[in-house]
Amino acid sequence: MKKIYLDHGATTQANPDVLEAMLPYFSEFYGNPSSIHSFGRETKKALEEAREKVAAGIGAEPREIIFTSGGTESDNIAIRGAARALQKKGNHLITSSVEHHAVLDACLALKEEGYELTVLPVDEYGMVSVKDVEAAITNKTILISIMMANNEVGTVMPVAEIGKMARERGITFHTDAVQAIGLLPLNVNDLYCDLLSLSAHKFYGPKGVGILYVRKGTKLDVFNFGGAQERKMRPGTENVPGIIGMGKAVEVAVADREKRSARISSLRDKLIQGLLKIEDTRLNGHPEQRLPGNVNVSVKYVEGESMILSLDLKGIAASSGSACTSGSLDPSHVLIAMGLDHQLAHGSLRMTLGTDNTEEEIDYVLAVMPEIVARLRSMSSVYASSKKE
Amino acid sequence: MREVYLDNSATTPVLPEVAAVMHKIHTDTYGNPSSLHRMGVEAEKIKRRARRTLADACSVKESEIYFTSGGTEANNLAVMGVARRLRRRGLHLVTTQVEHPSVLYACRLLEQEGFALTYLPVDREGIVSPAAVADAMRADTLLVSVMHVNNEVGAIQPLAEIGALIKKNNSETLFHVDAVQSFGKLPVQPLLWQADLVTFSAHKLHGPKGVGALYKRQAVHMEPFFHGGGQEDGLRPGTENMAGIGGFAEAARLATAKLSAHALALSKLKKNFSAGILAAIPDICWNSSEEGAPHILNISVAGTRGEVLVHALAEEGVYISTGAACHSRRPELSHVLLAMGRKEKDVEAALRFSFSPLNTEEALVYALEKLQAAVLSIRRVTRR
Ligand SMILES: Cc1ncc(COP(=O)(O)O)c(C=O)c1O
Ligand SMILES: Cc1ncc(COP(=O)(O)O)c(C=O)c1O
Numbered sequence: 001m002k003k004i005y006l007d008h009g010a011t012t013q014a015n016p017d018v019l020e021a022m023l024p025y026f027s028e029f030y031g032n033p034s035s036i037h038s039f040g041r042e043t044k045k046a047l048e049e050a051r052e053k054v055a056a057g058i059g060a061e062p063r064e065i066i067f068t069s070g071g072t073e074s075d076n077i078a079i080r081g082a083a084r085a086l087q088k089k090g091n092h093l094i095t096s097s098v099e100h101h102a103v104l105d106a107c108l109a110l111k112e113e114g115y116e117l118t119v120l121p122v123d124e125y126g127m128v129s130v131k132d133v134e135a136a137i138t139n140k141t142i143l144i145s146i147m148m149a150n151n152e153v154g155t156v157m158p159v160a161e162i163g164k165m166a167r168e169r170g171i172t173f174h175t176d177a178v179q180a181i182g183l184l185p186l187n188v189n190d191l192y193c194d195l196l197s198l199s200a201h202k203f204y205g206p207k208g209v210g211i212l213y214v215r216k217g218t219k220l221d222v223f224n225f226g227g228a229q230e231r232k233m234r235p236g237t238e239n240v241p242g243i244i245g246m247g248k249a250v251e252v253a254v255a256d257r258e259k260r261s262a263r264i265s266s267l268r269d270k271l272i273q274g275l276l277k278i279e280d281t282r283l284n285g286h287p288e289q290r291l292p293g294n295v296n297v298s299v300k301y302v303e304g305e306s307m308i309l310s311l312d313l314k315g316i317a318a319s320s321g322s323a324c325t326s327g328s329l330d331p332s333h334v335l336i337a338m339g340l341d342h343q344l345a346h347g348s349l350r351m352t353l354g355t356d357n358t359e360e361e362i363d364y365v366l367a368v369m370p371e372i373v374a375r376l377r378s379m380s381s382v383y384a385s386s387k388k389e
Numbered sequence: 390m391r392e393v394y395l396d397n398s399a400t401t402p403v404l405p406e407v408a409a410v411m412h413k414i415h416t417d418t419y420g421n422p423s424s425l426h427r428m429g430v431e432a433e434k435i436k437r438r439a440r441r442t443l444a445d446a447c448s449v450k451e452s453e454i455y456f457t458s459g460g461t462e463a464n465n466l467a468v469m470g471v472a473r474r475l476r477r478r479g480l481h482l483v484t485t486q487v488e489h490p491s492v493l494y495a496c497r498l499l500e501q502e503g504f505a506l507t508y509l510p511v512d513r514e515g516i517v518s519p520a521a522v523a524d525a526m527r528a529d530t531l532l533v534s535v536m537h538v539n540n541e542v543g544a545i546q547p548l549a550e551i552g553a554l555i556k557k558n559n560s561e562t563l564f565h566v567d568a569v570q571s572f573g574k575l576p577v578q579p580l581l582w583q584a585d586l587v588t589f590s591a592h593k594l595h596g597p598k599g600v601g602a603l604y605k606r607q608a609v610h611m612e613p614f615f616h617g618g619g620q621e622d623g624l625r626p627g628t629e630n631m632a633g634i635g636g637f638a639e640a641a642r643l644a645t646a647k648l649s650a651h652a653l654a655l656s657k658l659k660k661n662f663s664a665g666i667l668a669a670i671p672d673i674c675w676n677s678s679e680e681g682a683p684h685i686l687n688i689s690v691a692g693t694r695g696e697v698l699v700h701a702l703a704e705e706g707v708y709i710s711t712g713a714a715c716h717s718r719r720p721e722l723s724h725v726l727l728a729m730g731r732k733e734k735d736v737e738a739a740l741r742f743s744f745s746p747l748n749t750e751e752a753l754v755y756a757l758e759k760l761q762a763a764v765l766s767i768r769r770v771t772r773r
Binding site: 005007010011012013014019023026027028030031032034035036037038039040068069070071072073075076100101102105106108109199201206207208209223224225226227235236237238239240241242305308309311312316317318319320 | 394396399400401402403404405407408411412415416419420421423424425426427428429458459460461462464465489490491494495497498590592597598599600614615616617618619626627628629630631632633696699700702703708709710711
């Protein structure tokens with residue numbers, strides 16, 4: 001059977017070069033980087049080389065890079081760490097209603113602890129407005145967190161403008177760039193960010209390892225305690241092979257980015273155009289300010305989950321929202337924030353393209369989709385009654 | 390040059406079988422377990438199987454195992470997560486002076502947050518007295534945290550006795566055990582210990598670095614550190630380190646299948662190596678006892694400095710440590726040996742040899758030879 005993977009927003013397959021880079025660090029160079037003997041020093045050196053690669057890839061300095069266990073941890077330590085460290089300065093946080101739960105729920109937890117929180121609305125395309133951010137800022141604002149690109153609908157936010165505004169006002173700015181790296185230009189200086197989160201498995205690296213960029217001078221309270229790893233910002237024996245794989249993955253992601261993005265964008269556009277030819281469908285997210293790999297459509301009168309299961313039977317892996325929430329029955333908070341009604345939100349289908357997808361695969365998807373939709377609609381009572389009217 | 394790695398308490402090499410499992414996850418079953426499609430379902434299956442393997446290895450329920458990014462995170466989560474969640478019930482915690490820094494520093498932070506901590510002393514062997522635990526408990530004691538095997542000296546704590554006394558005193562007081570150093574070498578028995586929380590880390594038993602687990606008894610409630618996509622029942626969200634989890638389970642399966650054979654082999658290695666040292670090098674202060682864990686031997690070589698010997702042996706291809714790995718970069722005196730009442734100069738002279746089933750008798754003979762030579766040459770210089 002065909003196996004077409006259109007769920008790169010959920011996770012990606014590790015690049016063979018990444019795996020090869022990791023391999024020696026399991027059984028050959030296995031020392032603990034904290035050990036003083038040469039076994040330890042070897043792995044420590046490799047760890048620092050990975051740090052340099054990551055830093056070079058995003059325009060940072062090596063000592064501004066902290067290795068974490070993934071995007072969720074990076075987001076959480078950025079938000080809580082900054083909020084805690086800046087408590088004396090103020091207690092107001094700004095974020096958006098379409099952030100990943102790692103950001104949104106970390107902010108909501110702080111709200112319960114007594115912080116003031118503004119959750120900005122988005123427009124029908126899922127876009128945060130710079131003006132809204134500006135209007136929300138008070139003299140108590142200590143942190144703004146706006147994602148670079150949305151994981152569900154792919155909307156690319158005006159983070160550089162927001163970052164610049166935050167910088168001018170001395171407010172710490174965090175951006176979740178988990179979905180953006182390797183697809184959008186990403187330089188921490190151009191983005192004016194103080195904190196930036198990345199997760200290796202979204203850009204062809206291994207799962208369970210991530211990055212937090214912390215601009216020099218940014219105040220951040222520590223979360224975990226133990227050894228002196230990661231300059232005490234993130235103690236615990238390092239996931240050495242994971243980190244080395246991630247260093248390689250960053251290198252691969254930023255090389256050839258433009259060519260890759262252009263190719264994936266054109267596949268995306270073809271897929272969107274084809275899907276919109278199906279009656280009663282609509283595109284979710286921004287028509288232009290959109291991640292190269294993101295396709296998100298709502299198919300009226302059909303449940304997103306039914307489509308996913310039908311597509312799965314045809315060998316096509318897709319999702320109905322973010323992977324983490326696709327197991328739950330709640331409609332996507334992103335689509336609701338964009339003003340979709342529950343029916344359209346439940347009928348959403350996300351296909352996220354990656355480097356390995358081909359034009360033939362897109363043709364195949366477009367060939368099977370109309371029959372899947374027609375079959376599911378034929379079983380839908382809502383559809384039947386709507387057509388009677 | 391010949392290489393003999395005797396720093397297995399710092400970390401271990403990943404076994405080929407474990408690396409193979411991990412490689413397959415990276416290349417074949419790379420789906421996100423939260424995804425609904427087949428790739429996701431397959432990944433979820435791997436995770437469930439891994440959870441069962443770990444649960445079976447210590448006779449607990451599958452639903453009580455939570456994966457983390459390692460031992461440090463699991464220890465932090467256990468201690469701080471419980472304290473913060475149960476704050477209204479009490480403000481007192483009990484631990485020992487010889488815990489790993491990931492427990493000790495978490496406790497110190499809790500002190501800053503207004504909790505009262507009791508750090509129990511240990512005897513010359515590094516053992517905490519169960520009666521002292523019971524005496525230290527107050528009506529508002531939320532948690533007692535005692536490690537199973539000490540990472541620097543290998544002392545084994547009498548956990549069953551401690552657990553029984555804790556629960557007899559106050560059935561509401563929770564009991565946390567750091568089993569990072571014992572898992573895969575000694576039976577880890579949360580039920581026998583009456584432990585509510587137990588910490589594991591994969592890289593100490595020939596599994597990968599950067600993955601660990603926390604056993605949490607069903608009825609225990611705690612505050613998570615992170616918020617996010619709801620993975621691990623919301624206790625530890627974030628896309629799972631799938632290869633790490635699969636590798637951890639394989640390492641645990643291999644280790645527990647041969648648990649008693651390995652323990653026997655390790656004991657023999659340790660016994661013979663100790664006898665060799667005793668015969669070859671005078672003026673040794675023994676920091677590990679025969680009753681201690683079979684894989685850790687800590688000695689102080691009078692008239693030397695531990696760090697110097699570690700470097701001298703490394704030049705001969707013999708890799709050991711002065712104590713805990715995360716301490717090694719700082720010339721700090723071991724809090725464990727100080728708590729055991731060792732004199733400062735003995736603490737400075739401490740060496741830790743830690744074994745794995747991959748080590749051979751013959752390799753240890755080589756290591757002993759190099760140790761003897763290094764000690765001799767250092768003493769010749771310093772004892773003039
Ligand atoms: C935008 C965004 N932020 C954060 C995360 C969390 O990353 P991880 O799953 O690696 O913890 C994800 C992925 O699920 C994401 O898409
Ligand atoms: C007793 C003990 N607890 C906890 C840890 C921390 O585990 P990890 O290195 O996986 O963070 C270690 C290892 O350093 C240890 O020896």
